[in-house]
Amino acid sequence: MKHKNNKILAIFAVALIGFIVFSTSSMADVTVDIIPVKPSPEETIEITAKITDENVTAVYVELQECNGNTGICYSQENITMTGMIGNEFTSSITLTHDDATYLQYTIIVQTDQGWAEYNKDTKVDYEISAPNNGNTDDDNNTPGFEFVALALSIMFISLILYRRKR
Helix, strand or coil, X not given: CHHHHHHHHHHHHHHHHHHHHHHHHCCCCEEEEEECCCCCCCXXXXXXXXXXXXCEEEEEEEEXXXXXXXXXXXXXXXXXXXXXXXXXXXXXXXXXXXXXXXXEEEEEEEECCEEEEEEEEEEEECCCXXXXXXXXXXXXXXXXXXXXXXXXXXXXXXXXXXXXXX
């Protein structure tokens, strides 16, 4: 009887190990690339998801823009990703909120085994440029009001020097 229990235990152990190996090997692995890596607000980005599973039928990206300063997250978008070469899926997305400081995304994959979420709520910080202090031409030249003050100062000094000579 003891020998029979050992056989049953061994068969159960092999079946359990086989189930664990099979269930972990059937899970897809998802790698995500975002170009540019640090987008700016209202910029167009390209998200590419590389999926190892051969039986992918649909891929979506859930994307949400957030403002880290106020704690506000805007409504979530569900965007279909289109297939490319092999198991790479891509989507071009234009960010819409000028006050957002980061985005978060989740990749949703449908396979013959059902739906699965990957990279849940992954955060991507935005590249926030410093304010230009009223200078609208985006270079470091002197703004016009300082030039006017300089010209008036030169004219005033010239007038004083001219009157002293007389």
